[in-house]
Amino acid sequence: MRLAGKIAIVTGAASGIGRACAIRYAQEGAKVIVADINDKGGQETVQTISAAGGQAVYCHTDVGVESELQRMIDFTVATYGGLDILHNNAYWTEAKTALETTIENWQRTLDVSLRPCWLASKMAIPHMRTRGKGVILNTASVQSEIGVPGYMAYQAAKGGMMAVTRALAMELAPTIRVVAVMPGAINTPAVAISDEPSVSMDALLRDIPMGRLGEPEEIANVALFLVSDEASYITGTGIMADGGYSTH
Numbered sequence: 015m016r017l018a019g020k021i022a023i024v025t026g027a028a029s030g031i032g033r034a035c036a037i038r039y040a041q042e043g044a045k046v047i048v049a050d051i052n053d054k055g056g057q058e059t060v061q062t063i064s065a066a067g068g069q070a071v072y073c074h075t076d077v078g079v080e081s082e083l084q085r086m087i088d089f090t091v092a093t094y095g096g097l098d099i100l101h102n103n104a105y106w107t108e109a110k111t112a113l114e115t116t117i118e119n120w121q122r123t124l125d126v127s128l129r130p131c132w133l134a135s136k137m138a139i140p141h142m143r144t145r146g147k148g149v150i151l152n153t154a155s156v157q158s159e160i161g162v163p164g165y166m167a168y169q170a171a172k173g174g175m176m177a178v179t180r181a182l183a184m185e186l187a188p189t190i191r192v193v194a195v196m197p198g199a200i201n202t203p204a205v206a207i208s209d210e211p212s213v214s215m216d217a218l219l220r221d222i223p224m225g226r227l228g229e230p231e232e233i234a235n236v237a238l239f240l241v242s243d244e245a246s247y248i249t250g251t252g253i254m255a256d257g258g259y260s261t262h
């Protein structure tokens with residue numbers, strides 16, 4: 015068990031990559047707080063973990079709201095007695111070009127997708143220090159480094175996540191590691207494969223040397239490595255898991 019005795023929060027764990035990570039961490043012995051605004055999906059994640067003999071509890075959390083982040087941290091410590099791993103994974107955006115982007119779209123994208131990497135971390139750090147160590151993992155993106163038309167606010171958030179990852183890592187070493195996983199196109203509801211033929215999906219797949227979307231479990235395996243002691247000398251950086259997309 016690679017996370018035996020660890021207590022982990024995964025935000026956005028009602029679906030996709032967050033759900034796969036919560037399940038993977040629990041398989042490796044972690045007690046997991048499943049945080050999301052999707053109560054039904056969050057409960058399903060908990061049920062999947064429990065049915066396999068793991069430990070998890072759902073905590074309704076809008077990560078864009080400061081008081082809800084504090085409640086999530088307090089709930090975690092009250093429920094499991096501490097906090098070792100904070101995985102900032104939830105996101106929100108709308109596909110918009112720069113000219114279509116509104117103040118509201120920009121603000122909500124950054125409030126939900128970027129700000130928790132700092133704010134939830136700030137709330138988590140004292141608890142990690144109490145336990146002598148900890149890991150903060152951010153789900154960034156290939157779009158942290160690559161420009162794609164129509165997602166400017168998202169790319170601002172994802173690029174910012176890497177900046178926060180580096181800055182926090184500098185301040186928190188050696189006690190707390192801060193790392194990121196940078197997925198390419200992953201088969202989640204956000205990018206779902208449709209049964210309908212799609213020109214844009216065909217074009218996307220042509221640009222991926224591996225010739226397919228990644229599966230959430232493939233990101234969860236990278237995340238598991240990063241939050242485990244096997245990654246004990248990695249901080250302030252991210253691992254790209256994109257099927258080779260960013261290499262050209």
Ligand SMILES: NC(=O)c1ccc[n+]([C@@H]2O[C@H](COP(=O)([O-])OP(=O)(O)OC[C@H]3O[C@@H](n4cnc5c(N)ncnc54)[C@H](O)[C@@H]3O)[C@@H](O)[C@H]2O)c1
Nearest residue numbers: 026028029030031051076077104105155197199200202204
């Ligand atoms: N799927 C991809 O191709 C891909 C690629 C690169 C990066 N990512 C990143 O992976 C992460 C997960 O994406 P996914 O594809 O699994 O998406 P998803 O839509 O399957 O899951 C996102 C989850 O976030 C939750 N969420 C949304 N707003 C929230 C809020 N305010 N508070 C709490 N939870 C909220 C949703 O309810 C949902 O359960 C995101 O950070 C995304 O940017 C995904």
